[in-house]
Amino acid sequence: MWGDKILDEYYRNGEAFLLTISANNNSKLWVSPLESDVKIDDNFIRQNFKKPIINLVGGSNLGEEDDEKDVVKAIKKYFGLSSRTNKILDSSFFKTKNGVCFYCGEETKVFNHVGYIFPFFRKIDSITPDNNKLTFCKECGFKIYSGMAYFYQKGHPKQKKGRALSFFFDSHDYNKLNKINELFGRDLDIRDPSNFNKIRNFDGFKSIHPFDSMFLILFEFIKRLKSKNYFGEFREISPNIKLILLEGSKQFYSYRVIDGDIFNKFALFFSDLIDLGEQIHKNSDNESLKKIIPANLVVSGFFNNLIIGVGKFSESSWERLSEGSRKRNEFTKSLFEGELDFIILNEILMERKKQNKKLPFHYKTFVSKYMEVFNLDKESFEKINKMGYALGIKMKGTNLENFVWDIFRTRGLEQFFSSLVELQAKLKVNMDLRSINQHEKGWRESKAILLNGMLNAIYGGGS
Numbered sequence: 017m018w019g020d021k022i023l024d025e026y027y028r029n030g031e032a033f034l035l036t037i038s039a040n041n042n043s044k045l046w047v048s049p050l051e052s053d054v055k056i057d058d059n060f061i062r063q064n065f066k067k068p069i070i071n072l073v074g075g076s077n078l079g080e081e082d083d084e085k086d087v088v089k090a091i092k093k094y095f096g097l098s099s100r101t102n103k104i105l106d107s108s109f110f111k112t113k114n115g116v117c118f119y120c121g122e123e124t125k126v127f128n129h130v131g132y133i134f135p136f137f138r139k140i141d142s143i144t145p146d147n148n149k150l151t152f153c154k155e156c157g158f159k160i161y162s163g164m165a166y167f168y169q170k171g172h173p174k175q176k177k178g179r180a181l182s183f184f185f186d187s188h189d190y191n192k193l194n195k196i197n198e199l200f201g202r203d204l205d206i207r208d209p210s211n212f213n214k215i216r217n218f219d220g221f222k223s224i225h226p227f228d229s230m231f232l233i234l235f236e237f238i239k240r241l242k243s244k245n246y247f248g249e250f251r252e253i254s255p256n257i258k259l260i261l262l263e264g265s266k267q268f269y270s271y272r273v274i275d276g277d278i279f280n281k282f283a284l285f286f287s288d289l290i291d292l293g294e295q296i297h298k299n300s301d302n303e304s305l306k307k308i309i310p311a312n313l314v315v316s317g318f319f320n321n322l323i324i325g326v327g328k329f330s331e332s333s334w335e336r337l338s339e340g341s342r343k344r345n346e347f348t349k350s351l352f353e354g355e356l357d358f359i360i361l362n363e364i365l366m367e368r369k370k371q372n373k374k375l376p377f378h379y380k381t382f383v384s385k386y387m388e389v390f391n392l393d394k395e396s397f398e399k400i401n402k403m404g405y406a407l408g409i410k411m412k413g414t415n416l417e418n419f420v421w422d423i424f425r426t427r428g429l430e431q432f433f434s435s436l437v438e439l440q441a442k443l444k445v446n447m448d449l450r451s452i453n454q455h456e457k458g459w460r461e462s463k464a465i466l467l468n469g470m471l472n473a474i475y476g477g478g479s
């Protein structure tokens with residue numbers, strides 16, 4: 017029953033949203049939810065139950081005057097509900113019996129959980145015997161239910177179920193939680209106007225898998241914040257914001273929490289990449305490069321060229337793009353863990369080389385910047401990368417170019433080292449292999465970094 021693990025976070029979103037309602041409705045500001053003098057009773061619920069849904073689906077899809085059938089229809093676009101559900105109030109909040117609230121533990125009037133209250137609860141839990149079912153009191157239930165106001169989704173109509181990305185922000189500070197959602201909903205054109213909390217597709221980028229999508233959404237968010245001069249406002253709160261990622265649909269979800277530290281670093285990382293892209297753009301007279309949106313330069317040059325097995329980027333069918341970006345999603349996942357998976361990155365590069373595709377541009381810019389912002393061992397990376405690059409320059413144009421495959425196929429540190437010794441002998445150079453020695457435990461990573469450096473020197477567009 018993992019579902020309750022993010023119940024607190026969802027509950028906080030609901031509380032934060034209700035704060036904005038009561039701030040709008042009452043002259044008396046609801047200062048803290050804990051000291052609230054707003055009573056969540058039948059009257060309050062009846063008056064306000066449409067508001068979180070309107071926030072979720074957008075005012076053009078649902079209005080206060082619409083009846084409960086329309087409300088249910090709107091919710092169904094986001095959350096799996098049983099086909100029997102055709103009303104809200106009478107199938108949950110107003111269908112109570114005596115019992116214990118799962119959330120606050122109070123013995124009071126409670127109702128059984130339904131799909132739209134806490135949508136991430138596994139179906140399997142809802143077929144458990146009645147006395148084990150989740151039950152909520154009206155107050156807790158309504159707060160949890162209101163969490164949907166700040167719930168976001170990115171998917172595609174053709175997408176196989178279970179692969180869509182859902183996410184929401186979290187913070188212990190309600191003002192900051194409201195602020196991040198307010199910023200996210202500002203005139204940034206991130207959401208799909210016809211579908212509100214669904215995220216639109218972004219020009220120049222394609223993604224299917226959840227981490228890839230989250231990566232792009234955050235990038236576009238930061239980019240647009242910067243261009244509208246909202247980035248300063250954002251930076252005031254970003255260290256206190258968590259991100260909750262969910263993969264799945266219809267009550268079969270898995271989740272991951274991106275903590276405030278990583279979220280904040282991502283913001284800085286993207287901000288720097290955007291600045292760097294604009295700089296490179298300004299200083300370049302390369303025609304094809306000039307066609308790219310300056311802020312996108314590094315991210316699109318790198319990220320878009322991590323897809324394998326797909327023809328031209330634009331012609332990719334859904335299924336092919338899904339398969340071709342599977343490894344990229346694994347790589348992106350490592351980024352969200354505060355790590356950089358060189359091994360998977362190297363697999364991608366080798367595969368693209370095999371398919372005669374371009375290597376990703378701005379490799380070193382992207383990697384160095386990430387390592388700098390996330391406090392990784394950038395120095396070792398740069399040493400090994402430089403060595404790989406220097407070897408690659410010597411290999412380029414000779415019959416030793418294919419030696420990258422010999423190195424790639426080595427298994428074990430010893431084999432790896434003897435392949436390097438062999439290569440040195442063939443190239444008649446003497447390299448200082450100590451930076452790899454120091455890395456004995458992570459030799460696979462060293463190998464990946466070294467190979468990436470070589471590939472860039474031989475086939476790529478720079479170190």
Ligand SMILES: [Zn+2]
Pocket residue numbers: 117118119120121122152153154155156157
């Ligand atoms: Zn309760």
